[in-house]
Amino acid sequence: METVSENRAFGGVQGVYSHASTETGTGMTFSVYVPPHEAGAKLPVLWYISGLTCTHANVTEKGEFRQACAEHGIIFVAPDTSPRGEDVPDSAEEYDFGKGAGFYVDATREPWRKNYRMRSYIENELPGLIAENFPADMARQSITGHSMGGHGALTIGLRNADRFKSISAFSPIVAPGQCPWGEKALGRYLGEAREAWREYDAVALIEDGARHDHILVDQGTADDFLKDELKTGLLALACKKAAIPAQIRMQEGYDHSYYFISSFMESHVRWHAERLG
């Protein structure tokens, strides 16, 4: 692991790091905020999974999470959204497929299957690196994310309910199998047999039996993607049918931007902190 940058912030250190990933076969960059803490302490970890077109940098610069993480003593980890590099297959004309749009799957189709392994990267490889290099208590993890990364947070969290104390999301894609962004990405990464998509679809995972008692979602009512892509109502319905006590909050007048995310970030960090102990 190499240090790209480290800056003091809110009494802790905001770092950006890179490493050679065995899962993606590429170099990967991620950011970690370590709040002020006593020497030898082990701190809980909050993962933040980013949205389409983003890297680790968007939330790191605009997410406004550090004050709350410093207050509650939480490490904040922000991975990239896809493999990167000249040799990675891409679809340069499309913002919603290829680089910047990994959709947190392990792709099974050519030419994507070699590099697009963001599920295994975030679920398995990166946690090992975090445990090894930071004062992290890996028995206390929670997860959040935005848009495509809200989909990532919900699906990674639901598939690993025993690992994550709590799951939250900002304007998540709740059912990629039922929206254009998701149908395009899952169809190409995984093939057209829709049964294989279900483990990458929060609504389908819940329909198939996945459960979690601590789910929080914030969704802006002025979000241009709400109706056709995000479809928050499908998650509310699935949770209701499954008797999952999810908090799904519609936020009047908010859009899809980091102005929305930062407005509610403190509330999410505090909510996770209460569940991380």
Added chain:
Amino acid sequence: METVSENRAFGGVQGVYSHASTETGTGMTFSVYVPPHEAGAKLPVLWYISGLTCTHANVTEKGEFRQACAEHGIIFVAPDTSPRGEDVPDSAEEYDFGKGAGFYVDATREPWRKNYRMRSYIENELPGLIAENFPADMARQSITGHSMGGHGALTIGLRNADRFKSISAFSPIVAPGQCPWGEKALGRYLGEAREAWREYDAVALIEDGARHDHILVDQGTADDFLKDELKTGLLALACKKAAIPAQIRMQEGYDHSYYFISSFMESHVRWHAERLG
């Protein structure tokens, strides 16, 4: 005035606006955050003056001021750092002169004097536009800024001590007449006769009699520009000699970045709020 964008944030509206400036003879862009407020209310205004290479966008995206401004009911205005446009003379090879480096002077030398009128723009023209278009109580204004904009905040504030209830700065250039950035900029915008520089130099203004009872400065000890460009000690000395009760805080381990600014922004907004009433 035209609206470039408006996003709901922390219960208020973060806007970006543009207009044709008579002072600079160019189009100018600036941002305004209006916090939640009762209909008909008039709110105090905090000006944020930005640093070298920046536009309104840096602090708008990375400054983390909105939560505190929403809490205290303060309008936050962020102007650009120079005139912009194809027709504006520039020095493209230099990051510290020309576009992005207006130094908040009214230039007197060719070819700069026509467009580089950032002092008059910020002191006179833009306040009129703010008063006209936003729910601003112009009898309650304060000013802050970063680096070159910390220089801007200090000099604009000291020259207009009756207008600004309080002046703060993050890692300001305190004496442009005594550092390479300032000597280059003032020498070219104003000419080599150093007497003309003194109204654009906080330390010189204080030596020449300017006073203000509410000055707050934060400066990181790990700031690469501290020793040769910022020279905080010169301000501390000038304030001491003039019996100005300035709070000058050296912040251990902090650098020159927005990670530093955002760490102390809440503290500055709260400090101004106490003085804005």
